Structure formats: structure tokens, C-alpha cells
Amino acid sequence: xxxxxxxxxxxxxxxxxxxxxxxxxxxxxxxxxxxxxxxxxxxxxxxxxxxxxxxxxxxxxxxxxxxxxxxxxxxxxxxxxxxxxxxxxxxxxxxxxxxxxxxxxxxxxxxxxxxxxxxxxxxxxxxxxxxxxxxxxxxxxxxxxxxxxxxxxxxxxxxxxxxxxxxxxxxxxxxxxxxxxxxxxxxxxxxxxxxxxxxxxxxxxxxxxxxxxxxxxxxxxxxxxxxxxxxxxxxxxxxxxxxxxxxxxxxxxxxxxxxxxxxxxxxxxxxxxxxxxxxxxxxxxxxxxxxxxxxxxxxxxxxxxxxxxxxxxxxxxxxxxxxxxxxxxxxxxxxxxxxxxx
Amino acid sequence: xxxxxxxxxxxxxxxxxxxxxxxxxxxxxxxxxxxxxxxxxxxxxxxxxxxxxxxxxxxxxxxxxxxxxxxxxxxxxxxxxxxxxxxxxxxxxxxxxxxxxxxxxxxxxxxxxxxxxxxxxxxxxxxxxxxxxxxxxxxxxxxxxxxxxxxxxxxxxxxxxxxxxxxxxxxxxxxxxxxxxxxxxxxxxxxxxxxxxxxxxxxxxxxxxxxxxxxxxxxxxxxxxxxxxxxxxxxxxxxxxxxxxxxxxxxxxxxxxxxxxxxxxxxxxxxxxxxxxxxxxxxxxxxxxxxxxxxxxxxxxxxxxxxxxxxxxxxxxxxxxxxxxxxxxxxxxxxxxxxxxx
DNA sequence: ATAGTTTACTAACACGCGTAACTAACACGC
DNA sequence: GCGTGTTAGTTACGCGTGTTAGTAAACTAT
Numbered sequence: 001x002x003x004x005x006x007x008x009x010x011x012x013x014x015x016x017x018x019x020x021x022x023x024x025x026x027x028x029x030x031x032x033x034x035x036x037x038x039x040x041x042x043x044x045x046x047x048x049x050x051x052x053x054x055x056x057x058x059x060x061x062x063x064x065x066x067x068x069x070x071x072x073x074x075x076x077x078x079x080x081x082x083x084x085x086x087x088x089x090x091x092x093x094x095x096x097x098x099x100x101x102x103x104x105x106x107x108x109x110x111x112x113x114x115x116x117x118x119x120x121x122x123x124x125x126x127x128x129x130x131x132x133x134x135x136x137x138x139x140x141x142x143x144x145x146x147x148x149x150x151x152x153x154x155x156x157x158x159x160x161x162x163x164x165x166x167x168x169x170x171x172x173x174x175x176x177x178x179x180x181x182x183x184x185x186x187x188x189x190x191x192x193x194x195x196x197x198x199x200x201x202x203x204x205x206x207x208x209x210x211x212x213x214x215x216x217x218x219x220x221x222x223x224x225x226x227x228x229x230x231x232x233x234x235x236x237x238x239x240x241x242x243x244x245x246x247x248x249x250x251x252x253x254x255x256x257x258x259x260x261x262x263x264x265x266x267x268x269x270x271x272x273x274x275x276x277x278x279x280x281x282x283x284x285x286x287x288x289x290x291x292x293x294x295x296x297x298x299x300x301x302x303x304x305x306x307x308x309x310x311x312x313x314x315x316x317x318x319x320x321x322x323x324x325x326x327x328x329x330x331x332x333x334x335x336x337x338x339x340x341x342x
Numbered sequence: 343x344x345x346x347x348x349x350x351x352x353x354x355x356x357x358x359x360x361x362x363x364x365x366x367x368x369x370x371x372x373x374x375x376x377x378x379x380x381x382x383x384x385x386x387x388x389x390x391x392x393x394x395x396x397x398x399x400x401x402x403x404x405x406x407x408x409x410x411x412x413x414x415x416x417x418x419x420x421x422x423x424x425x426x427x428x429x430x431x432x433x434x435x436x437x438x439x440x441x442x443x444x445x446x447x448x449x450x451x452x453x454x455x456x457x458x459x460x461x462x463x464x465x466x467x468x469x470x471x472x473x474x475x476x477x478x479x480x481x482x483x484x485x486x487x488x489x490x491x492x493x494x495x496x497x498x499x500x501x502x503x504x505x506x507x508x509x510x511x512x513x514x515x516x517x518x519x520x521x522x523x524x525x526x527x528x529x530x531x532x533x534x535x536x537x538x539x540x541x542x543x544x545x546x547x548x549x550x551x552x553x554x555x556x557x558x559x560x561x562x563x564x565x566x567x568x569x570x571x572x573x574x575x576x577x578x579x580x581x582x583x584x585x586x587x588x589x590x591x592x593x594x595x596x597x598x599x600x601x602x603x604x605x606x607x608x609x610x611x612x613x614x615x616x617x618x619x620x621x622x623x624x625x626x627x628x629x630x631x632x633x634x635x636x637x638x639x640x641x642x643x644x645x646x647x648x649x650x651x652x653x654x655x656x657x658x659x660x661x662x663x664x665x666x667x668x669x670x671x672x673x674x675x676x677x678x679x680x681x682x683x684x
Numbered sequence: 685a686t687a688g689t690t691t692a693c694t695a696a697c698a699c700g701c702g703t704a705a706c707t708a709a710c711a712c713g714c
Numbered sequence: 715g716c717g718t719g720t721t722a723g724t725t726a727c728g729c730g731t732g733t734t735a736g737t738a739a740a741c742t743a744t
Contacts, residue, residue, distance in 0.1 A: 017724090020703075020726095023703080052464050057700030059398035060399055060402055061701040086421055107439075124397045263632075286628060288572065349731085365731065366693090371732085376691095399732090402698090402732090403698075403731040404699085404732060
């Protein structure tokens with residue numbers, strides 16, 4: 001490794017000023033007068049020498065790391081299936097870069113909670129974006145109590161921790177209402193994940209709301225749990241098909257799970273949407289190109305990531321947010337898995 | 343933010359020793375004798391006070407950041423479609439964590455090369471894993487010349503930069519050979535990306551090799567380019583179907599693109615694999631659950647990521663690697679898109 | 685008993701930067 | 715001539731850690 005790194009001392013020497021002056025100029029420190037001439041000279045020399053301040057030195061002196069931690073608190077399977085998360089990450093990265101922040105990635109398997117505490121105790125990051133928060137996460141609560149700045153991707157019920165999320169309940173409600181409006185009365189749901197996940201709960205509630213609004217009664221046998229995988233959708237759908245009175249439409253709260261469920265229907269020799277209508281959730285890239293193309297709820301992943309980051313940075317700057325949470329609206333994209341094309 | 347951070351000074355005071363002793367004990371510095379009694383006392387106190395060394399201070403003193411940069415040098419579309427990358431990232435993260443390293447994420451849009459140079463010039467990272475290297479990347483060459491430690495995910499032809507990759511050529515060869523063995527003589531290819539990408543070139547070469555070995559001549563009209571999206575597969579397949587003499591089998595060098603191509607075949611009223619056989623590449627989660635399930639090449643994404651990280655850390659430690667590159671073998675997963683199920 | 689060696693630690697500097705406190709020169713009003 | 719500002723910087727300290735050189739005591743060896 002080249003060891004001739006340029007320091008502010010080098011710049012000072014080359015510009016014929018003190019090191020402090022360099023620091024003042026480059027950080028635009030107000031309250032200290034520097035003539036335009038020297039100011040420009042310092043800037044020129046810095047550029048010419050290709051100076052960039054050492055992050056460690058800066059961090060040590062200022063106490064700020066200019067880095068946020070992105071903690072992925074979900075199992076690998078969950079993430080693999082989830083192209084959504086990639087979008088979110090890109091949004092976060094873009095927003096962070098815009099403000100001169102870096103993003104430190106940290107995966108934490110929920111099954112093996114070695115924790116992410118040290119990220120902040122080592123002063124590696126100024127704040128944390130936590131994806132996949134669980135309400136039974138003791139570490140999270142402790143960190144919040146200690147005053148660590150955290151932004152959740154997703155929600156924890158009955159908590160005041162700031163978050164950014166999609167309005168999952170309303171989105172699910174909208175999706176199921178679409179099926180109701182098509183005349184379906186026997187509508188099942190396959191959740192995206194175990195109901196211990198808030199996101200799964202919310203989507204189920206949206207389903208319930210839509211049924212209630214339509215005057216339909218909830219049939220417990222029509223509620224099945226998925227677990228992020230196509231295989232779980234396949235299995236759940238087979239159970240639904242085996243019912244004495246199978247549904248005529250299914251809301252699957254995850255596209256990936258939905259594709260598995262649709263395969264089950266095809267395997268049974270039935271047709272989509274004539275025999276079984278489908279609405280998914282996520283709008284993954286393949287939804288549009290499945291056979292038949294999948295009606296689904298499009299999530300603004302990129303925007304969600306950007307907003308999460310922007311809000312965390314606001315929190316870091318001002319210590320407070322005007323409102324704790326922010327919910328994104330979603331769009332229902334209607335394709336031929338729910339309506340027969342003309 | 344709580345400001346009562348514990349420093350090594352606090353630990354020293356509480357243990358009744360000097361700060362230097364604390365540092366020596368916690369870092370297991372050899373060559374300096376510390377009695378077992380004090381050694382244990384320091385360790386106990388450190389644990390009790392929940393001490394964790396400030397990363398900035400450590401970084402400044404040692405010159406090592408214990409952080410590697412993961413630079414994603416590819417367009418968002420490319421990544422969105424690519425669940426493979428998520429696996430790789432997880433592998434990298436796991437390996438890094440195992441060795442006490444952190445991973446800094448940095449997305450660089452190839453179209454807007456603001457660069458990732460500052461990552462290392464600011465001394466933020468000790469080394470870089472670069473995903474999606476392009477041979478026309480001037481910044482990459484400059485960094486390598488400056489002695490920055492870089493590990494490529496993928497290859498650059500005729501270069502000595504260390505890399506980890508899958509053996510794409512042999513994998514593609516294997517995939518096409520499978521089609522040959524099924525008796526196909528008119529075999530087309532749809533690439534995963536523009537041929538300016540090395541990965542696309544390699545897969546094309548594998549295709550050519552397999553044809554040559556089988557004594558088949560390459561038909562230029564049978565070579566089409568995809569661009570990571572299902573839509574590109576759909577379009578390419580439509581062109582192939584419109585040929586006077588369409589192929590009877592297609593090797594699509596990306597599962598996502600393949601699913602689009604298969605949709606085109608279905609739209610044309612043809613059957614898979616009777617009228618058109620398919621082999622994909624990647625083994626995405628959905629490949630197994632498509633209709634029909636897609637024969638494809640399974641890539642060891644997680645292992646690839648781990649290996650990339652391990653090798654970079656070796657490079658950081660010893661400055662040299664025994665061999666510059668490492669290639670992973672792949673598995674062909676045969677499903678019913680290429681062979682009719684009995 | 686004394687010189688030499690080992691043991692157990694500490695003092696002190698360096699890393700690169702931010703910034704509060706200080707200085708030195710000069711201008712101005714009276 | 716003198717106090718009061720203003721301008722244009724500089725000095726000096728602190729951030730928390732790693733590490734080398736050094737020291738004081740205890741323990742040999744003769």
C-alpha cells in the first residue's frame with residue numbers, strides 16, 4: 001500500500017499557512033476570518049495535491065463518523081427471495097451519498113443474535129437503519145433507551161421508535177377489495193411470512209378489513225401462512241384446494257409465494273384466473289412476465305430506502321422528527337391473474 | 343446520544359493499571375510480559391464496564407480500518423433482477439464478520455462514474471471487493487497501480503488483478519452440451535447482458551465451444567443479446583421465433599431473461615419443452631416453481647462471496663496471493679423445461 | 685554481595701484532525 | 715496617545731488508541 005498519504009499538514013506547508021487555516025478553509029468554518037486570497041490558495045493546493053481528509057482523524061476529533069449502519073435483521077432465505085430489499089438498499093445508498101454519508105452493512109441472523117450493538121458502541125456509526133425489526137428484540141429496546149438514533153424499516157406496534165414503512169394494511173385491503181369487486185365471495189389469503197412478523201399481521205388485517213367492508217365473513221380455513229418461499233405457497237395452495245369448498249380467489253401477500261401457489265393451481269389442472277384468481281404483493285420483476293402475468297401491489301422500494309435514510313439523517317441533525325412514522329402509499333397493478341383479458 | 347462512552351482510560355483506572363497495560367492485554371500483544379493476575383483483572387474490568395475500543399482511535403493509531411468496501415459497479419436494473427448478488431453479499435458479510443471486519447457498501451452507477459476512489463483515499467477501507475468490473479474502467483486501473491488491494495467479483499481479461507468468479511465458460515458449455523445430448527441441433531443463445539460485459543462474453547464462448555465439440559456450426563442469427571430483464575428475453579425470443587428456421591432449443595444465460603423468453607414461446611401457443619427446450623443460468627428461487635420448472639445452472643453465490651472476502655483478507659494480511667484467480671465450478675440442475683417428465 | 689537477567693509494567697510519543705483561545709497588526713474616533 | 719474594534723491568521727490542546735523505549739523491582743548466577 002502506498003504510504004505517501006497527503007495530510008492537512010502537507011497542504012498547509014505547501015500553501016504556506018498553518019494547519020489550522022487549512023482546516024478552517026476546507027470546512028468553511030464561520031467566525032474565523034481568512035482573506036479570499038489565502039482561502040483560494042489553500043483550496044487550489046488541496047485540489048492539486050489531491051488531498052482528502054483522513055476519516056479516522058476527522059471522526060476522532062469531531063465525534064461524528066458520517067456513517068450509518070444498515071442492519072438486516074432477517075434470515076437469508078427471507079432476503080434472497082426479496083428483490084424488494086435490494087431496491088431499498090439502493091435508495092438508502094443514494095440518499096446517504098447525497099449527504100456525504102457512508103453505509104455500513106451488517107447482517108444479523110435472527111436465529112443467532114450476536115447483536116449489532118457494537119456497531120454503535122465502537123462508534124462506528126452515527127445511527128442505524130434496521131430492516132426487519134422484531135418486537136421481541138431486546139437489543140433494539142436497549143439501544144433505543146440509550147438514546148441511539150434508529151430508523152426502522154417496518155414497524156413495531158405500540159412503540160414510539162421512528163419508522164418508515166408502506167401502508168401494508170391499506171395496500172392489502174385494496175388488493176382484496178379488487179377481488180371483491182370482481183364478484184368473488186370465497187377469498188383466501190396466504191400470508192408472506194409467519195404471523196410473528198408485523199408485516200404479515202398487517203396484511204392479514206387489511207384482508208380482514210376488506211372482507212368486513214364487503215359484508216363477507218372470515219373463514220378461518222381460508223387463512224394460510226407462507227414463509228417467503230415459493231414452496232410454502234405451493235403447499236398452502238394445495239391445502240386450500242383440498243378443502244371441501246375451495247376459494248375462488250386468493251390474496252397472496254408476497255409475489256414469490258404467489259408464484260408457488262399459482263403453480264399448485266396449474267398442477268391441479270385448473271386455470272387462472274377462471275378457476276382461481278390471484279393477487280400478489282411486491283411486484284417483483286417477474287410478476288409481469290409470469291404466465292399469466294400477476295396482478296399485484298407495487299411497492300416503492302427505492303423511495304422507501306431514500307426516505308428512511310433522509311429521515312435518519314434529519315434525526316441525527318436535529319435530534320427530533322416532526323412525526324415519528326412515515327407511511328407510503330402503494331399502487332395496485334392489475335394484470336391477467338385476476339381478470340380475464342378481453 | 344449518551345456521552346458516557348467507556349474508554350481504555352476508564353478501564354485502566356478501574357483496574358489500577360496504566361492505559362498501556364489495558365491496550366497490551368486486550369490486544370494480546372506478544373513480547374510484553376503481564377502477570378496472569380493483572381491480565382485477568384483487566385479483562386474482567388473491561389467486560390464489566392462493557393468496554394469496546396473506539397474504532398476511530400484504533401484506526402488512527404494502527405492505520406488499519408478493519409473495514410472492506412463492497413463496491414457495486416452495476417446499474418440498478420441489473421442488480422434488481424439479480425438475487426444472486428444478495429447471496430454474494432451475505433457471503434461476504436459472514437466472512438468479514440468472522441474475521442472482525444466490517445463491510446462498507448457503495449453503489450456506483452456505471453453511467454455516472456463519480457468514483458469510489460475516495461473510499462480508499464480517505465482511508466475508510468483497507469481493501470475493496472468490486473462487483474461488476476469493466477475493463478474500460480480507468481479508475482480501477484489507477485487504483486491497482488497505486489497498490490490498493492482489490493478483489494474482483496468477475497474477471498477482466500488479460501489482467502493480473504486478483505479475482506473470484508464462477509467458471510462461466512465451462513458452465514455454459516455444460517448447459518449447451520446438455521441440449522446437444524438431448525438431440526438438439528438447432529440451438530440458439532440469448533445472452534444475459536450486452537457483450538461488453540465479460541460475463542456475457544464468457545457464456546457465449548462456452549456456447550460456441552459446446553457447438554464446436556458437437557460438430558455443429560454456429561448460426562449467427564441464433565445469437566441474441568439480452569439485458570438482464572425479462573422483457574429483453576421476450577423480445578429476443580420473438581425474433582428467434584420469427585426466423586424462417588427457428589431453433590428447437592435455447593440456452594438463455596440468465597434465468598430472469600429466460601422466463602421472459604419462455605413467456606414468448608407460450609404466447610406463440612407452443613409447448614415447452616416439446617416445441618422449444620430451455621436451459622437458463624443462475625437458478626433463481628423461482629426457477630424451480632415456474633411452469634414448467636426451469637433447467638438451469640446453479641451458482642454458488644454464498645460461497646463465492648465468502649471466498650472473495652477471505653481472499654481479500656489474505657491479500658491484506660500477506661500482500662500476495664498464491665494464485666491470482668479462483669474459479670468456482672457449478673451444477674447443472676435438470677428440470678422439465680429441457681426434458682419431458684416421464 | 686554484586687553484576688546480570690528476567691519480570692512486570694509505565695511514560696511518552698504518534699496517528700490526523702477540529703476548534704477554542706490567543707496574538708499581532710492595523711484602523712478609527714476622540 | 716490611547717482605548718476599542720476589526721482582520722487575519724496561529725498556537726495549542728484534545729479526541730482514543732497502538733506501540734516503542736525505558737524503568738524499577740525481583741530473581742538468578744557466581
